[in-house]
Amino acid sequence: MTRIDFRQCPHCGGYGVRDNGDNCTTCGGIGRGGLNSPAGSCIGSGELMYEAGTGRQISHAEFMTIVSSEDRYG
Ligand SMILES: [Zn+2]
Numbered sequence: 001m002t003r004i005d006f007r008q009c010p011h012c013g014g015y016g017v018r019d020n021g022d023n024c025t026t027c028g029g030i031g032r033g034g035l036n037s038p039a040g041s042c043i044g045s046g047e048l049m050y051e052a053g054t055g056r057q058i059s060h061a062e063f064m065t066i067v068s069s070e071d072r073y074g
Contacts, residue, residue: 003052016043028060
């Protein structure tokens with residue numbers, strides 16, 4: 001099983017929104033506008049994921065693949 005470490009995103013301090021009000025794309029946000037985002041965009045998760053052991057960063061898409069393939073919630 002892949003162990004994943006969660007760390008606070010250094011670009012938004014865990015808020016999912018940058019200081020300038022834009023969504024933080026580093027941790028998974030899409031588009032602009034922060035908390036007042038128009039439909040179709042979203043703020044970041046505020047966390048980055050790393051594979052424990054190797055320290056390799058894991059994207060949100062990859063995380064979903066890992067979770068579903070290992071069926072850890074099923
Ligand atoms: Zn972030």
